[in-house]
Amino acid sequence: MAKPEWEFTDYRKFEATPFSSVKGLSERIIAKDPVMNVATRILQFEPGTDTSPNGIQIHDFWEELYIIEGSIIDLELNEEFSQGMVACRPPGMKHGPWKSPNGCKIFEVRYYSK
Template sequence: MAKPEFEFFPVADVEFTPCDGVVPELTERVLARDEEAGTATRILRFAPGTDTTPNGVQVHDFWEEVYILEGAITDLRLGQTFTAGQYACRPPGMKHGPWTAPDGALTFEVRYRTRAGDGS
Protein backbone atom coordinates (compact mmCIF):
# COMPACT_ATOMS: atom_id res chain seq x y z
CA MET A 1 0.00 0.00 0.00
CA ALA A 2 1.16 3.54 -0.71
CA LYS A 3 0.22 6.83 0.89
CA PRO A 4 -3.39 7.73 0.06
CA GLU A 5 -4.30 10.14 -2.71
CA PHE A 6 -5.45 13.55 -1.47
CA GLU A 7 -6.34 16.76 -3.27
CA PHE A 8 -5.69 20.02 -1.41
CA PHE A 9 -7.30 20.25 2.02
CA PRO A 10 -6.88 22.52 5.05
CA VAL A 11 -3.96 21.16 7.06
CA ALA A 12 -5.50 22.65 10.20
CA ASP A 13 -8.30 20.03 9.87
CA VAL A 14 -5.76 17.39 10.97
CA GLU A 15 -5.28 17.32 14.74
CA PHE A 16 -1.89 17.18 16.43
CA THR A 17 -1.41 13.85 18.23
CA PRO A 18 1.33 12.55 20.56
CA CYS A 19 4.43 11.12 18.86
CA ASP A 20 5.89 7.73 19.67
CA GLY A 21 8.21 7.87 22.66
CA VAL A 22 7.89 9.43 26.09
CA VAL A 23 8.08 13.17 25.37
CA PRO A 24 4.57 14.66 25.67
CA GLU A 25 5.71 18.07 24.33
CA LEU A 26 6.48 16.47 20.95
CA THR A 27 3.36 16.14 18.77
CA GLU A 28 2.68 15.47 15.11
CA ARG A 29 0.08 16.33 12.51
CA VAL A 30 0.22 13.37 10.10
CA LEU A 31 -0.85 14.51 6.64
CA ALA A 32 -0.35 11.19 4.85
CA ARG A 33 0.90 7.81 6.01
CA ASP A 34 1.80 4.46 4.48
CA GLU A 35 1.21 2.10 7.41
CA GLU A 36 2.73 -0.86 5.60
CA ALA A 37 6.01 0.91 4.82
CA GLY A 38 6.03 2.86 8.08
CA THR A 39 6.55 6.17 6.26
CA ALA A 40 4.70 9.47 6.47
CA THR A 41 4.44 13.14 5.67
CA ARG A 42 3.91 15.18 8.80
CA ILE A 43 4.26 18.44 10.64
CA LEU A 44 6.19 17.96 13.88
CA ARG A 45 5.61 20.39 16.73
CA PHE A 46 8.13 20.96 19.52
CA ALA A 47 6.29 22.81 22.30
CA PRO A 48 8.39 25.45 24.09
CA GLY A 49 10.75 23.66 26.48
CA THR A 50 10.74 20.34 24.60
CA ASP A 51 13.68 18.04 25.40
CA THR A 52 13.72 14.72 23.53
CA THR A 53 16.62 13.29 25.57
CA PRO A 54 14.36 10.49 26.96
CA ASN A 55 13.85 9.26 23.36
CA GLY A 56 17.63 9.09 22.79
CA VAL A 57 19.49 9.36 19.51
CA GLN A 58 17.25 8.62 16.53
CA VAL A 59 18.19 6.27 13.69
CA HIS A 60 15.69 5.27 10.98
CA ASP A 61 15.62 2.63 8.26
CA PHE A 62 14.04 5.13 5.85
CA TRP A 63 14.91 8.49 4.26
CA GLU A 64 13.81 11.58 6.14
CA GLU A 65 13.69 15.14 4.82
CA VAL A 66 13.04 17.96 7.30
CA TYR A 67 12.40 21.66 6.75
CA ILE A 68 12.15 23.94 9.79
CA LEU A 69 9.09 26.15 9.37
CA GLU A 70 9.24 28.06 12.66
CA GLY A 71 11.50 28.36 15.69
CA ALA A 72 14.74 26.53 16.37
CA ILE A 73 15.91 23.09 17.51
CA THR A 74 19.26 22.17 19.03
CA ASP A 75 20.86 18.79 18.36
CA LEU A 76 22.42 17.97 21.74
CA ARG A 77 24.75 15.33 20.28
CA LEU A 78 26.20 17.78 17.73
CA GLY A 79 25.91 20.88 19.92
CA GLN A 80 24.36 22.78 17.00
CA THR A 81 21.20 24.86 16.72
CA PHE A 82 19.16 24.88 13.52
CA THR A 83 16.60 27.57 12.72
CA ALA A 84 13.59 28.33 10.51
CA GLY A 85 14.45 28.11 6.83
CA GLN A 86 17.02 25.32 7.27
CA TYR A 87 16.70 21.86 5.69
CA ALA A 88 18.09 18.37 6.37
CA CYS A 89 18.11 15.22 4.22
CA ARG A 90 18.88 12.10 6.27
CA PRO A 91 19.60 8.76 4.63
CA PRO A 92 18.72 5.50 6.39
CA GLY A 93 21.05 4.91 9.34
CA MET A 94 22.00 8.57 9.94
CA LYS A 95 22.09 9.42 13.65
CA HIS A 96 20.35 12.62 14.82
CA GLY A 97 19.18 14.13 18.10
CA PRO A 98 18.25 14.19 20.84
CA TRP A 99 16.82 17.69 20.50
CA THR A 100 15.80 20.65 22.63
CA ALA A 101 13.56 23.52 21.60
CA PRO A 102 13.53 26.15 24.38
CA ASP A 103 11.17 28.45 22.44
CA GLY A 104 9.41 25.74 20.43
CA ALA A 105 9.60 24.80 16.74
CA LEU A 106 7.55 23.49 13.85
CA THR A 107 8.98 21.27 11.10
CA PHE A 108 7.66 19.74 7.88
CA GLU A 109 8.90 16.18 7.32
CA VAL A 110 8.70 13.62 4.54
CA ARG A 111 9.73 10.04 5.29
CA TYR A 112 10.03 7.49 2.48
CA ARG A 113 11.80 4.46 1.08
CA THR A 114 13.30 4.48 -2.39
CA ARG A 115 13.12 0.70 -2.91
CA ALA A 116 10.55 -1.55 -1.29
CA GLY A 117 11.84 -3.17 1.86
CA ASP A 118 15.50 -2.19 1.77
CA GLY A 119 15.36 1.26 3.38
CA SER A 120 17.50 2.93 0.72
Protein backbone atom coordinates in the same frame (compact mmCIF):
# COMPACT_ATOMS: atom_id res chain seq x y z
CA MET B 1 -2.52 4.10 -3.82
CA ALA B 2 -1.15 3.69 -0.30
CA LYS B 3 -1.25 7.38 0.64
CA PRO B 4 -4.45 9.44 0.22
CA GLU B 5 -4.88 12.13 -2.38
CA TRP B 6 -5.15 15.67 -0.95
CA GLU B 7 -5.49 19.00 -2.66
CA PHE B 8 -4.21 21.97 -0.64
CA THR B 9 -5.67 21.64 2.83
CA ASP B 10 -5.09 23.54 6.07
CA TYR B 11 -2.63 21.42 8.06
CA ARG B 12 -4.64 22.07 11.23
CA LYS B 13 -7.34 19.83 9.76
CA PHE B 14 -5.12 16.89 10.72
CA GLU B 15 -5.30 15.93 14.39
CA ALA B 16 -2.29 16.73 16.55
CA THR B 17 -1.29 13.48 18.26
CA PRO B 18 1.05 13.84 21.23
CA PHE B 19 3.97 11.45 21.72
CA SER B 20 3.64 9.55 24.97
CA SER B 21 7.44 9.36 25.41
CA VAL B 22 8.15 13.12 25.14
CA LYS B 23 6.13 15.88 26.77
CA GLY B 24 5.43 18.76 24.37
CA LEU B 25 6.07 16.83 21.13
CA SER B 26 3.21 16.06 18.75
CA GLU B 27 2.67 15.14 15.12
CA ARG B 28 0.04 15.80 12.48
CA ILE B 29 0.06 12.93 9.96
CA ILE B 30 -0.78 14.24 6.50
CA ALA B 31 -0.30 10.92 4.72
CA LYS B 32 0.89 7.51 5.84
CA ASP B 33 1.57 4.20 4.17
CA PRO B 34 0.86 1.65 6.91
CA VAL B 35 2.42 -1.20 4.93
CA MET B 36 5.76 0.56 4.41
CA ASN B 37 5.44 2.50 7.71
CA VAL B 38 6.45 5.80 6.11
CA ALA B 39 4.70 9.14 6.43
CA THR B 40 4.48 12.81 5.62
CA ARG B 41 3.86 14.80 8.77
CA ILE B 42 4.29 18.02 10.67
CA LEU B 43 6.19 17.76 13.95
CA GLN B 44 5.37 20.33 16.61
CA PHE B 45 7.77 21.02 19.50
CA GLU B 46 6.13 23.14 22.18
CA PRO B 47 8.46 25.60 23.96
CA GLY B 48 10.69 23.67 26.38
CA THR B 49 10.37 20.29 24.62
CA ASP B 50 13.32 17.94 25.26
CA THR B 51 13.53 14.66 23.32
CA SER B 52 16.38 13.26 25.44
CA PRO B 53 14.15 10.37 26.65
CA ASN B 54 14.19 9.05 23.05
CA GLY B 55 17.99 9.28 22.79
CA ILE B 56 19.84 9.32 19.49
CA GLN B 57 17.67 8.30 16.53
CA ILE B 58 18.72 5.86 13.80
CA HIS B 59 16.32 4.32 11.30
CA ASP B 60 16.23 2.41 8.02
CA PHE B 61 14.35 4.98 5.90
CA TRP B 62 15.14 8.38 4.35
CA GLU B 63 13.99 11.56 6.08
CA GLU B 64 13.71 14.98 4.48
CA LEU B 65 12.81 17.92 6.70
CA TYR B 66 12.08 21.64 6.48
CA ILE B 67 11.87 23.86 9.57
CA ILE B 68 8.73 25.95 9.08
CA GLU B 69 9.17 28.09 12.19
CA GLY B 70 11.15 28.20 15.42
CA SER B 71 14.29 26.19 16.12
CA ILE B 72 15.70 23.02 17.65
CA ILE B 73 19.07 22.35 19.24
CA ASP B 74 20.80 19.04 18.47
CA LEU B 75 22.22 18.03 21.85
CA GLU B 76 24.90 15.73 20.37
CA LEU B 77 26.18 18.33 17.91
CA ASN B 78 25.49 21.28 20.25
CA GLU B 79 24.14 23.14 17.22
CA GLU B 80 20.90 25.09 16.69
CA PHE B 81 18.86 24.68 13.50
CA SER B 82 16.24 27.31 12.67
CA GLN B 83 13.44 28.44 10.39
CA GLY B 84 14.13 27.91 6.70
CA MET B 85 16.76 25.20 7.20
CA VAL B 86 16.46 21.76 5.58
CA ALA B 87 17.89 18.29 6.23
CA CYS B 88 18.19 15.10 4.20
CA ARG B 89 19.01 12.06 6.33
CA PRO B 90 19.87 8.74 4.70
CA PRO B 91 19.13 5.42 6.40
CA GLY B 92 21.52 4.78 9.29
CA MET B 93 22.37 8.45 9.96
CA LYS B 94 22.49 9.29 13.68
CA HIS B 95 20.59 12.41 14.78
CA GLY B 96 19.24 14.00 17.94
CA PRO B 97 18.22 14.19 20.67
CA TRP B 98 16.92 17.76 20.59
CA LYS B 99 15.70 20.59 22.77
CA SER B 100 13.46 23.40 21.62
CA PRO B 101 13.51 26.26 24.14
CA ASN B 102 11.12 28.43 22.09
CA GLY B 103 9.19 25.83 20.07
CA CYS B 104 9.54 24.53 16.53
CA LYS B 105 7.38 23.30 13.66
CA ILE B 106 8.92 20.91 11.08
CA PHE B 107 7.57 19.44 7.83
CA GLU B 108 8.92 15.89 7.39
CA VAL B 109 8.75 13.27 4.65
CA ARG B 110 9.85 9.68 5.34
CA TYR B 111 10.35 7.14 2.55
CA TYR B 112 12.29 4.11 1.35
CA SER B 113 14.42 4.23 -1.79
CA LYS B 114 15.63 1.27 -3.82
